Amino acid sequence: MTSSPTTPTTGGRWLVGAAIVLLALNLRVVVASLGVVLPEVRQDLAMTPTTAGVLTTLPVLCFAVIGFSSGGLVRRFGLHHATVALLALLAAGLVARTLLDDTVLFLSTTAIALAGAAVGNVILPPLAKVHFPDRIPLISALYGAAIMAGATIASITTVPLSEALGGWRPGLAAWALLAALTILPWLTLLRHDVHTGPATGDRLPMREIVRSPLAWAMVACFGAQSAGAYAQFGWYPEILIDGGVGEHQAGVLLGVITGVGIPLTLALPWLMARTGDTPVLPLFFGTVTAAGWLGVLIAPASLPVLWSVLLGLGGGAFTWVLAMIGKRTRTPAATTALSLLTQGLGYLLAGLGPFGVGALHDATGSWDAPLIALIASTVVITTAGVVISRPRMLEDTLR
Incomplete structure (x- = not known):
């Protein structure tokens, strides 16, 4: 019960x-x-x-x-x-x-x-x-x-x-x-304790959730952001080292990405309240992420701290999507279902990040192609983020 x-x-x-x-x-x-x-x-x-x-x-x-x-x-x-x-x-x-x-x-x-x-x-x-x-x-x-x-x-x-x-x-x-x-x-x-279904009467089967454009926008935004994040975890120091950055500094710069994300995440409630149901935040996250990867592509050793800060700011998309899962659903049952789909398929897509970066590097012998692909993936973050930003509830998109 x-x-x-x-x-x-x-x-x-x-x-x-x-x-x-x-x-x-x-x-x-x-x-x-x-x-x-x-x-x-x-x-x-x-x-x-x-x-x-x-x-x-x-x-x-x-x-x-x-x-x-x-x-x-x-x-x-x-x-x-x-x-x-x-x-x-x-x-x-x-x-x-x-x-x-x-x-x-x-x-x-x-x-x-x-x-x-x-x-x-x-x-x-x-x-x-x-x-x-x-x-x-x-x-x-x-x-x-x-x-x-x-x-x-x-x-x-x-x-x-x-x-x-x-x-x-x-x-x-x-x-x-x-x-x-x-x-x-x-x-x-x-x-x-709290049970989110099926006795709640408002449980949403996965076959209904997958018909929602909002749900797929969540999956796409979360997957694209996570693919870039896990590519950072796996390859960022090596990319910088090959670009002329010292080994110790490259490791520290990976920590900068995570460190920058903490205060940004804590500021997210204020930012969400100020921007409301507008696409300002996902557009910002996608833009700064693209700028960070572009900097690494063009001049990795010139301003590596700046590129790392930009990538860290872009990582705010992770918590933003998680917050929007709750904000775009009316019941705990719907929240659980949307969370399952978003993170389940999203993390599966995320595997393409570190794997794809490594495969492209092996195939081309350069970091240029992987970095261009990572820049292109930010278009998914912004496009899907615009859809998520619209003031609609998941349940309404299933009617």
């Missing part, structure tokens, strides 16, 4: 808000913590370059496949129970992968942790819709910034943490503690 949260007190809203932010803080740790110690992991596990390639593609694949199929878990067990389960899965995977010496098992346990993160990606918009229907841009900005902050913190601290604890294994396993601690506030919310 469907349940809904009781009207929370001010203290209750603070608890739920803090729990949502903590949840978001966990969702990129499994990826960001591994990337900075990958050379040591590869050497210790005798990992081949092909296997390492699979490992770097695994996050996007898990986010797409697991995220898209997680709707049944949420509907059956409820948002709060599903949150506790995903955090337990994340913690278990983070620990288990550090206890194994077999490459296949390392990939498998990493996939377990990523499965937890994938469910977390999908569950954030409906959690915001249920608990903060009057503050969707604000809570979306907070959890978007927390996702970026978690990735930044894990990237910066995992290496010194590994050195202090005696190796990459305890350095990676230590992040399971964050997931375990995040479970605690969610345990107090289990008595007031």
Whole structure:
């Protein structure tokens, strides 16, 4: 039977808000913590370059496949129970992968942790819709910034943490503690869980959602932005190094992209309130992203900080789309369905970013073609963003 949260007190809203932010803080740790110690992991596990390639593609694949199929878990067990389960899965995977010496098992346990993160990606918009229907841009900005902050913190601290604890294994396993601690506030919310279907009576089957132009605009905008973002994670330092930037500086500049996105994301509620139902924000995100990639193409070593700042500003499209999922739906059931489609197919499209950039570089022997393709992809962000900006609700586009 469907349940809904009781009207929370001010203290209750603070608890739920803090729990949502903590949840978001966990969702990129499994990826960001591994990337900075990958050379040591590869050497210790005798990992081949092909296997390492699979490992770097695994996050996007898990986010797409697991995220898209997680709707049944949420509907059956409820948002709060599903949150506790995903955090337990994340913690278990983070620990288990550090206890194994077999490459296949390392990939498998990493996939377990990523499965937890994938469910977390999908569950954030409906959690915001249920608990903060009057503050969707604000809570979306907070959890978007927390996702970026978690990735930044894990990237910066995992290496010194590994050195202090005696190796990459305890350095990676230590992040399971964050997931375990995040479970605690969610345990107090289990008595007031929320099921987003099917007993709500307003559940929207996926076969209806896919008929909506608004839904496909969400998928296109999210997929194009995420493809560029994961291309940055995988190739940005190497592109800069080949363009004449120092190795250490190139790594720092990747951090600049993430760092710039945090204050922009926090400012998103104010920006959304000021711009209203206009395409100003998606046009801005697409334009600055295109300008950043164009700068890298023309003069990578001349003003690399500026190019990185522009790309970081363009990354605000990620949180904007997540916020619009809640803003363009009337019910938690519709929010969940739209979130599943947007992130499931969107992350699948995102895999074309790092894969396509690498393939084009191998085929041409240059970064020019990949960078031109990334510039072209910003047209998708702006075009789809204009559609999303129109003041229409998902339910109305299905009639």
